[in-house]
Amino acid sequence: MTVTKILPLALAxxxxxxxxxxxTPAAKPAANPGENAEALFKRIDSNGDKMISLxxxxxxxxxxxxxxxxxxxxxxxxxxxxxxxxGSLESVEFSELPMIKSGVKPVPTFTETDxxxxxxxxxxxYVGAIAKYVQTHPGxxxx
Numbered sequence: 001m002t003v004t005k006i007l008p009l010a011l012a013x014x015x016x017x018x019x020x021x022x023x024t025p026a027a028k029p030a031a032n033p034g035e036n037a038e039a040l041f042k043r044i045d046s047n048g049d050k051m052i053s054l055x056x057x058x059x060x061x062x063x064x065x066x067x068x069x070x071x072x073x074x075x076x077x078x079x080x081x082x083x084x085x086x087g088s089l090e091s092v093e094f095s096e097l098p099m100i101k102s103g104v105k106p107v108p109t110f111t112e113t114d115x116x117x118x119x120x121x122x123x124x125x126y127v128g129a130i131a132k133y134v135q136t137h138p139g140x141x142x143x
Contacts, residue, residue: 044056071127088122099130
């Protein structure tokens, strides 16, 4: 398949991926809503042969599915931790997060997580904190 035949498919994928993750740009989404078709194509074309194979396309869709499921789980956790149902985590609620209470250092602080300095942590900031925590605390190797 050539680039011209794949671009419409890539554009469709960009729309689906972008809409699924538009609420969380800090989560390194599969497709940036502002990403152009060429950038999307290059990202999906993992072997750089200027063609998207069925395997590359399936891998991209599977990765998007997994990210979408992870975001849904995070959103459920966020809502559960938002005890006063304000739509954000205040300092007291943030201190109750399992990653904070785990005692495993380093943990993100409320101040560094509250990137817009509004004295509360919204979902985007929460996802960013989780991503940072996961990067600094890799889980056990899977066998």
